[in-house]
Amino acid sequence: MRDRRSALLWVAFAVAALISVVLVLRRPDRLSDLHIYHGALTDLRAGRPLYAYVAANGGPFTYPPFAALVLWPITTVPLGVVEAVWLAATCAAVVALAVPVARALAGGRTRRPATVAAIAVVLMLSAPVQSNLRFGQVSIFLVLLALHDATAGPSRARGVLVGVAAAIKLTPLLFVAYFLVSGRYRDAGRAAGTFLACGALALVILPTESLTYWAGTVTQTSRIGNLASLGNQSVHGMLLRLGLPDTALPLVWAALVAVICAVALLRARQLAGQGRPGHAAVLVGCATVAASPVSWTHHQVWPVLAAMLLIGAAGVNRRVAGAALLASMVLSLGVVLGPVSTRPGVQFLFENARTLGVCLLCVAGFGAVAAVTRPAQQAALRPAHRATARRAWLRAGVATAAVLAFFAVQPLPAGADPTFKAYGPTELGNPRYFFVCRGSVECADFGTDAPVTFGTRSEKTKVRVNGVVSAQVDRLEYHSAPGGPPRGIPLLAAYPGVRTFSFRSATMTHGRLVAYAADGRQLASYDDELAAALARSG
DSSP states (O other), X not given: OHHHHHHHHHHHHHHHHHHHHXXXXXXXXXXXXXXXXXXXXXXXXXXXXXXXXXXXXXXXXXXOHHHHHHXXXXXXXXXXXXXXXXXXXXXXXXXXXXXXXXXXXXXXXXXXXXXXXXXHHHHHHSHHHHHHHXXXXXXXXXXXXXXXXXXXXXXXXXXXXXXXXXXXXXXGGHHHXXXXXXXXXXXXXXXXXXXXXXXXXXXXXXXXXXHHHHTTGGGOGGGGOOTTSTTOOSHXXXXXXXXXXXXXXXXXXXXXHHHXXXXXXXXXXXXXXXXXXXXXXXXXXXXXXXXXXXXXXGGTHHHHHHHHHHHTSSSHHHHHHHHHHHHHHHSOHHHHSXXXXXXXXXXXXXXXXXXXXXXXXXXXGGGSXXXXXXXXXXXXXXXXXXXXXXXHHHHHHHHHHHHHHHHHTOOOOTTOOTXXXXXXXXXXXXXXXXXXXXXXXXXXXXXXXSSEEEEEEEOSSOEEEEEEEOTTOOEEEEESSTTOOOEEOOOEEEEXXXXXXXXXXXXXXXXXXXXXXXXXXXXXXXXXXXXXXXXXXX
């Protein structure tokens, strides 16, 4: 029976992997990050600067110079072969990650094939693994290196893989601190030494690129993209979406990261001392996701592993927490639950669910999680424990309802509207953005003597506003939340005698549109009218 279940699970994994690969290959933008690696290294071989490379999609090469040495072989074979090998290696890495997680769930004992297969299936279906496949990312391989190194038994080579991973991408350096806190000084020394040796090797082979990177490029996180976008589920990304002032942001971010990392490292040391190195390593990995200035979806493999460890733990609350974390890592809650999260605070919770979940995990440290054992599972089924289990489920439900109720009464934080975008002249021809009127005659008929006349259109995760302004309006601003900074809305001379505008926002619940005259006088303010228009369009 067990063999049959294991076989079915492996078939399910193979089907999921095959479908995922086929879908990736059907995308016109498939493996875009892998193409960046290939293009940047091809330029480097031709004598052009590594960090001056810009791909067709605007993406630069962002990793340290040692990563270029590791990736160098991909320029020696046809790109189609590189794509096939990379996708196959990513799928193999998923299986390799499932092994130590299954071992951690079994308390360090021999892992069951069915457990490994089930974990591999869940991993394959998660958003981070799908993102690694879609973009052709190195992130999953770095997680694999760090996890296997941190959970390996005593060895003279332990720490080397962490050093290599950190030389390719800096965030695994937190594992060096974990080794130090845990009293594994030799492992820390090997990891730090390997990191420095890799950097020195890159300096010898690629001196110009090394100096360029370490002298400035390493701090230019804005090269990676819009860090305030919802894809960046780090503490830094969430604070940017909160709209913190530029003067306060670095201090608040540094303080939060210091607390999160310190608590996570101390708890990881305790878990390792209890014979749970897998839990400890995953906890440290989750801290790297929270602490990094940039944590795109493909970086977030660690929280998926943590979710499965929680689901496999003893205790209803931990399993519920694990299921909630896993749901956020498989689905984009902001998109899926957008239609039902009518309150701005709830929408903000869903949109930042991964960040909040990882931070809570780091602070709670798995909540003294215990590895699953057969006696624990049997005890939970005994009649004497059923009433306790029911009460635990009730507490979990009440806690969840309380969290949602708290966020339901919160307005959208001032300045927190990552969805906002005002459209310019290049988008005038797009009927999705400019839908109120088309043509000078129609727009003139639509306009009235009112300073602003507009319509709204509701979508799953955003609301669009499009309208025209009268001749007396000189400036138009939108406030997404009380106290939030004003957003300037361009007034476009689309047709003779007609000026139009269009923008999108996350919600209109607290939105306010303000029109000003040339002398700075406020002509009109629209807030209730926005909500009413939205209700009509919805």
